[in-house]
Amino acid sequence: MTATSTAVSTAARLRRSTRVRFLWMLTALALVVVLMIASTMIGSRNVGLEDVWAAYGGSATGFDQAAVAKRIPRTLLAVCVGAALGVSGAVMQGVTRNPLADPGILGVNTGASLAVVIGIAFFGLSSAEGYIWFAIAGAAVTAVFVYAIGSLGRQGATPLKLALAGAATAAALSSFISAVVLPRGDISDLARDWQIGGVGGVTMDSVLLIVPFLIGGFFVSVWCGPGLNALALGDELAAGLGQHVGLTRALSAAGAVVLCGAATAVAGPIGFLGLVIPHACRLLIGLDHRWLLPFSAVTGAGLLTASDILGRIVARPAELDVGILTALIGAPFFIAIVRRQKVRSL
Template sequence: MRPLGLGAVVVALALASIASLVYGSREIPLAEVWPALTSPDPASIVDAAVQNRVPRTVLALLVGAALGLAGAVMQGMTRNPLADPGILGLNAGASLAVVLGISVLGVTTLPQYIWLAFLGAAAAGAFVYAVASLGRDGATPLKLALAGAATAAALTSLISAVLLTQEETLNRFRFWQVGGVGGAETAGILQVLPFLAVGALLALASARGLDALALGDDLATGLGRRVGRIRLVAGIAAVLLCGAATAVAGPIGFIGLVVPHLARRLTGPAHAWLLPASALLGALLLLTADVVGRVVARPSDVEVGIVTALIGAPVLIAIVRRSKVRAL
């Protein structure tokens, strides 16, 4: 069933990619897509539209896969079914770092955004885990969720305080904050691709360690696993994936939270299957949301961050009501 399920997701992903090239502010006949890809005519409006949609499609696939994979890794390393880059404060940390970079340092380029997002996400994640680790029971799922929510709220307040006093920073930040893949460029994709690739490799390499963590820290240690090292590698992977995705597309919510639950239903709890499934489903969900956002508001676009929230919230409620998940 696992290969069959993953195969079905791959087929759906291919169909969504085709739909992303066909649908937009204007619909392009399917028969004209392939010629526009293989032998584009610069004078053709149709060919130009297809060429503009290719980077957007690729970026949606990469960002969706990164967020889905990061969510699965974070849920595995914390044994918390509510862990995701948004709830644990990584998105807020990355956003605050970018805001401070724009307002204080005057950063304007994507590579600068990337490094700032990495630093902010890593600092926020470390702070949340340190706070949740205080007390007798350590970093329990509930304490992680509460610490993450409180940290995200505090960082969001700081972001608002900075933006309210600096109109120029607000104008440059507000479109990025919504979260979207519109305006994607090949150069930007190539800049974040190495970080996404390293993060994905580290995440996949930690699969067996995450399986051991699911048994509990004591039992994992008894099996010869280095719990601290597993969490360190998984944490670096999550920061790389989340930081790069957030830098290039803004803080997009619900992908990292919902996708691992869907993948778990498809493949079971083994991370060797769960992580690839989360990446594929994340790419599928984000690309589908982007296509929906382009179709429902023609000739304008609804940013993908808005669509994922509208799709993800009901799906998450349904998962929680049906599964009654308390811990992993």
């Protein structure tokens, strides 16, 4: 198949009925609202719907309503983090044209984790604000490093090379994290719990702290959506269409890194969600990034919220962190993608 025929095929796949996309978006938004309500109702102690309305209305006085009020920040954080990781994964797959791209698989989450652990161990970080800046810096450095390593050689940044470079980098950085944490008994428990990945025990202040980063990263990513559509046609055709390939890649990657870093700072390294969500969304609404990125945000929010609810149900009265559940969901999905794509680029 020639480059021209491939580009024509890709362009055809980008087109899909606006009405169908709009209906899927409304359905996903409605589902997220339902999941948010369910998240505030379900826990070690289930509460009624009237207590949920009272808590959201700011009049939580009884025990049940106070319990709901404590679950609200957790629910909002799950929505924000899920949306951020969904968009981040979609952007990374678009930038690299790699169906296996994901903040976890490419090692970006691990880089953010190492930066936060270093900040805690050697710089005395103790606030979420400090975590965010360190996490974003660590994610950015790791993303550049993995892409540079994966680009070495005659064929450039192929999906296989990027996946291998990301896996190797993640393994190496995980070893560095262990080397930093193990001698420090004063931070080992905190680091271990944070590295599992979860949304429990947060306050509204932590949620509000990451919102500006998530909004900024989201709008940069969505603004680059048309450019990502052009990149899907290939670098040469994208440049022929007047697209600045290098600038588009840099801005898109920056938006993805900010989203991933901010999400990791407050929730820990939650893996595989950024891999699963974009693939599922493409099946429903196609490849057009102008629709794919917002839809990935909504469905990512829904999946992480649902995983958090499931974690409270299966281990009641204890809980399973969402990082464990997303790994259980994502690992088989990753294997299926490898078998289906046979490690080919998009």
